Each structure stands twice: as structure tokens, then as C-alpha cells.
Amino acid sequence: MAWFRRRPRTAGPGGKQVNQADLEHLTQFFRSRRGVEAFIEPQTTVTETTLLLVAHDGEWTRRRIGSPDVAWKFAHQLSMPTYDIKLLGYPQRMRDYNERQKRRPA
Template sequence: MGIFSRKSRSKSSSQATGTGSKEAQAATVTHLKTFIAGHPGCEAFIEPPTRVTQTTMVVVADTGEWTRRKVPDPVAARKLATQLGVPAFDVNLSGYPSRMREWNETHRKGL
């Protein structure tokens, strides 16, 4: 069973959320692997689903630079973080790291 597999999900519901296709899954894993390889000290922060968005995972580097991708659920996000070799945190419990906010402040568009 792959990281993005869910026994309870039907094929159509997975495709509707955008993480169901093998291409989308592969693109997510490739993007995160590339980001982690190019940025030392990465950590993953798992964001819970809301009424508007599904579960997402934010990967933050030592520098504060970050990237966000959709994942099927928190369990899949933790498995993916383990596969990628980065620690994973529940953002509701830990919050975002200050280095991420600092990076956002210094890299705002239009300044």
C-alpha cells in the first residue's frame, strides 16, 4: 500500500481532492524530495483539513523558506515525512517556526 492509498476512499473521491492520481502523488513526492535535498534542516508541519482545504504539509528549511503540498490525511503526511527523513509536527500543537515568519517578512512581494 502506498503512502497516498486509502482503503476507505473511492477512486472518484481521491481524484476530486487532487491527490488521487498517480501523477499528482508522484509530483508531490518529487517536489518535496527536491526541496528537502536543496534546503538543509527541513521539518514538516502537518496542517489539518478545513472546510475549504484538505490536509496539507508544510516543509520548512533552516532558512525559513517553505513549501506546502496537499496530502490525503495526517497519517499519510506522517508516513511521507518519515519516508523523506524529516521530523513531523502537528501545527495545531507546535505552531509554525519563527524562522518561517521571519523569512516571509523579508521576502514579501512588492517590498
């Protein structure tokens, strides 16, 4: 009996696994919002490489992406502006969005 259900994965560059459901989520976010930009977050000791998408109003989503190469290729296929978060930092509109969400009545 399975306690959990694994999502299908495909191999990315360097043999790293890329979750197809994560790519579909990122694609859906990009297509359903305006002014979406991609920010590549590097792998850390705790997390894999992630791709952060931020819309014009600061709404954002983040998913594991496998490697920076996969992230760059994915964003390029969608003609999405793409940045290295280490060089640029997090966009102010994302911080403003998070602050607005905190102040929203529950």
C-alpha cells in the same frame, strides 16, 4: 478538446487521492535544502490536509497530502522531523522569512 491537464494521482489511506507530482515536489524541496522540518496542517472546510516543509532559513513550501497518515508516513520515509501544526504552531523562522521577502526590492 481538453481545457486542462490532470496530474496523475494515486490512492492514499481511506481512498483519498495523493498527487504524485506534489509528493515529488516535496521530496525535491527536502533533498535540496538543509534542516527541513515537516508540519502537518489539518483539513479545513476549504482545504485538504496539507504538508508544510520549512527549511533552516525559513524558506517553505506547502502541498496537499491526502491525509495526516500519508503525511506522517511520507516524512518518516525521508527521516524528516515532523510536527502537528495545531500543537506547535508555525515556526518563527518561517515568519521571519516571509517578512524578509516582503522587504526585498522587486
